[in-house]
Amino acid sequence: MSETLDTIKQQISENSILLYMKGSPQMPQCGFSAQAVQALMGCGERFAFVNILDNPDIRTELPKYANWPTFPQLWINGELVGGCDIIVEMYQNGELAPMIKDAAGAAPQEGDNA
Numbered sequence: 001m002s003e004t005l006d007t008i009k010q011q012i013s014e015n016s017i018l019l020y021m022k023g024s025p026q027m028p029q030c031g032f033s034a035q036a037v038q039a040l041m042g043c044g045e046r047f048a049f050v051n052i053l054d055n056p057d058i059r060t061e062l063p064k065y066a067n068w069p070t071f072p073q074l075w076i077n078g079e080l081v082g083g084c085d086i087i088v089e090m091y092q093n094g095e096l097a098p099m100i101k102d103a104a105g106a107a108p109q110e111g112d113n114a
Helices: 003-014 031-042 056-066 084-092 096-106
Strands: 017-021 048-051 073-076 079-082
Touching (some): 003 056, 017 096, 031 084, 084 096
Parallel strands (some): 017 048
C-alpha cells in the first residue's frame, strides 16, 4: 500500500466532515469547489478540507481509492457522499444539513487542513 493511500485513509478517518477540493474554502480554485463550499458553509458547521492542488499525489490516488473521478469530494463519517452536483442537490432538498450536524456532533472539527 502506498504512503499516499495511507495518508488519504488517515485524513478520512480523522475528520468526520472532509472536503477534498481545489483551493481552500476562503479561496476556491474552481466553480465546483466554490459551490460545494457554499453548501457546506450553509449548514453552519466547521469542516476540514484538503487542497488537492497542493497535494498532487492525493489528486492522483483519491479518485482510484474512492472510485469517483472528479473533485470536489465530500466525505462524512468515512463515507463518500459525492461531488458538487450531489452536495448542492442534497443541500437544496434539506438532506445535507442534518448529515453535517450529526457528523459535527459526533466529532468536533478543527476546520483546518486535514
